[in-house]
Amino acid sequence: MFNPDRNLVMNDRIKELAEEAEMAANKGDHVDVKIMMAKFAELIIRECASICDKLEDEGVYHGVGEEHGTASIASAADCSFYIKETFRS
Numbered sequence: 313m314f315n316p317d318r319n320l321v322m323n324d325r326i327k328e329l330a331e332e333a334e335m336a337a338n339k340g341d342h343v344d345v346k347i348m349m350a351k352f353a354e355l356i357i358r359e360c361a362s363i364c365d366k367l368e369d370e371g372v373y374h375g376v377g378e379e380h381g382t383a384s385i386a387s388a389a390d391c392s393f394y395i396k397e398t399f400r401s
Contacts, residue, residue, distance in 0.1 A: 326356075337351060363398055364395075
């Protein structure tokens with residue numbers, strides 16, 4: 313199981329994604345680091361995209377889109393804000 317250095321502070325969601333990536337790269341007697349890193353990147357990208365999709369589906373915004381007459385659709389700034397919140401330590 314993934315065990316980060318004690319001095320490394322990680323958000324719980326990042327730990328979950330790292331563990332999932334490690335499991336995907338497990339070759340029985342070793343973990344293929346290249347596969348693990350590629351899977352970890354893929355999982356982070358998918359997580360970010362799903363946050364943006366969820367915001368759009370729910371019409372969530374915190375004001376930026378409203379200035380441009382698109383208050384019912386999440387703006388890029390909203391998406392960025394919620395991605396940062398998801399991965400904040």
